[in-house]
Each structure stands twice: as C-alpha cells, then as structure tokens.
Amino acid sequence: MTEAFRTVAGRGQARFEISGSEFIGHVAPAHSVDEAEDFIDAISEEYADATHNVPAYRVRAQPLREWASDADEPSGSAGKPALNVLQQEAIENVVAVVTRYYGGTKLGVGGLARAYSRGVKDALDDAGIVEEVPHEQFSVTVEYDDSGSVRGLLESAECEFEAAYEAEVRFEVRAPEASAADLRDRIRSATSGRATLAGDFDN
Template sequence: MTDAYRTVAERATARFEVQGSEFLGHVAPVDTVEAAESFVEEVRGEYADATHNVPAYRVPAGEPSERAPGSEPMLREYSSDDGEPTGSAGKPALNVLQQREVRNVVAVVTRYYGGTNLGVGGLARAYSRAVKDGVDAAGVLEERPHRSLVVETEYDDSGTVRGVIESTGVEFDADYGERVRFDLRVPVAEVEELRERLNDATSGRVDID
C-alpha cells in the first residue's frame, strides 16, 4: 500500500511498579504535532499530582496532502525528561517508538515516586518498559496517510454524491443544512480519483475543499 506505516491501533494505558514507584505508560494514535501536544497536556492535567509526566512522540511535521505520493514524511521526533536526570526518561521512551518502527503516535509515561531512587539505568529501563507495555496494550496496525475533504452540494445532487462516496468505503459524516455537506477522511492516494468521480457524476456541480 502506498505510504503504509505502522502505528498504534487505539489509546491504551499500562501500569506497573518498580521498588515502590508506580509507572503508567499512556499511548495514543495522532496525526499532527498539535494533536500530540494536546494529548500530552491532557495526561498532564489528569495526572497533575504525579511526580513526572514524560512525553515522547513521532509525528509527521506536515500534512499528508503536502507530500507527493510515495514520498516519506519528515518526522517530528520529540521527548522530554520532565525533571528526571538527563537522558534517563524521555530518550529511552522515544527509543522504543523508534525501535518498534511506529509513528503517528504519542506516549506519556506518568511516574509516582515511591521513595527509592532507581538510578539512571533503572529509570531508563522503567520508562522504556512503560512505553513498550503501552504500545503492546494498544496494539499495532498498518495504516495509510489520510486527509480530510469537505464536499458540498445542492440537495438535487446529494443522492448522487452520497452514492459515489459510499461506493468508495471511506469514512464520512453528512450534514443536511441549507446545502448538503459531507466531511470525509480519505486515503491520500485516493483523493484525486475521488475528486474526478464526484465532478464527473455531477457535471462539476460540487464544491470540494
């Protein structure tokens, strides 16, 4: 499949204890840097009483529509130790995502300190395990880059447009207001073909953005 990549299937959290410290590895699939940062802030808010919330993510730096089909995306890779000793938390967490060859994914490891210092090596092992366990809990699947399309048409053509959309099997939502609006999530490799089909079916009486 064109531009296929590996990512996590869903949000998940894995937890375990090491010498009294509790670790929670949260992971989620995301498509943008903004979505990754939003997830990090969400976890930090939910676990504001934790000693540390260590983030790591691998996300495309630009929109899929900005790349030529078949080209590899530029990945934004980020991690932070969030107050843990330098190199003991964020980098080990990010290394797991790299080694598992998953992207479009964000991880946050929450730690509640249990009173025993684990040392740099112990911390690195614990943060790595938290991300590994989180990824395993979420599951890994093969995905293709998608982009959002907005299709608007008059009521007279709405049945035809909906029929074309349904025949492709893409995800969509429909809103019947003054005009009919369809919000689609389309694999990047199929966008141009769908545009042509919609324009042909309506003799160009459709707005596609």
C-alpha cells in the first residue's frame, strides 16, 4: 500500500432536518481502528441523548478494515448506506457517525437510507477531501544527550512528531512510508546506535 489514497482533510460536520427528525453528520480522519472507535465513542457520549448514533469507518490496514452498524435503526437502513458513501467516494482512513434525533414521523427504510447517506456526504463536503501518501508510525527513545540531534533531524525531515521529556526522551514519529526507513537509518547514525526504535516496520 504505497500509492496515494483519498482521505478527509480534517473534521467535518453537517446538520439538516427531514420530517421533523434532525440529522447531524460527523466525519474525522482515523489512522487506525482504535482511533476510529475512539471517535465513535466520543460522539456517542457527546450526543448520548440522541435517538441513534450510526457509525461507519474505513481504515487502511492489511487488509482494509471496513465496519458499520445500524445502531438499532431497521436493518440495512443506516450503517450500510453510510459506509456506501465512503466506498463510493473511495475514501480511506476515515470514520463517520450520523446522529439522529427522532422527530415523530417515520421515514421508512428508503427515507432513512437517503438521510444517513446525506449525513455522511454533507459532512465529507464540509471536511474536504485530500490525497495522502501512506505513512508509518514509530517511536524513538533516547537519553537527553542525544535528544537535541534527534529533534534537529526530525525538524528537518518531512514528518510529524511529538516529544515527551521524562526519564528519557521519547519521540512519536509519523513519516511517509517512502522516506521512513531512511529517516530511521539517519537517527541510528546520528546517535551511534544508541536510539531505541519501536514500531511496525521491517528495518
């Protein structure tokens, strides 16, 4: 999975009403199943008073992980239509939740399917779609003496990172797959092999 893929630029939200029911679509980037499930939990908690919170996600993994739930709506009326939008738009590393406050008028399976599809589509439009290259995530742990040179390397590289300064210094790094191995080699070289690297990689 080294080719570029479509994903959301950030979080998005959209609200609309159909026959008295209020729908709120939410989407967010998700780089792992855990991240997707955390977002679903957070929205379900924030909108705990809603009638339904319908989730769907597509996360790049080996193989691609796809999941959706009708969240007590009639079978096939909510989760699948929500996931279908993500599939049709060919968007990955994305999680969606459509919140519904029931307004007293039943919409029927077809009406619900259209509403949940629109909830995801409108939220995607709000978030915006971008092309992204696959990234690797790994951690680098070093003594304080080596932390300056590692930080300098990371700041000059095409990557994102966060640093935690405790007994040792730990950098959580997210770098493009194409350059991640070279970056790790440079870190090993700069620290004369003293850096401890951990993550899901082959080198």
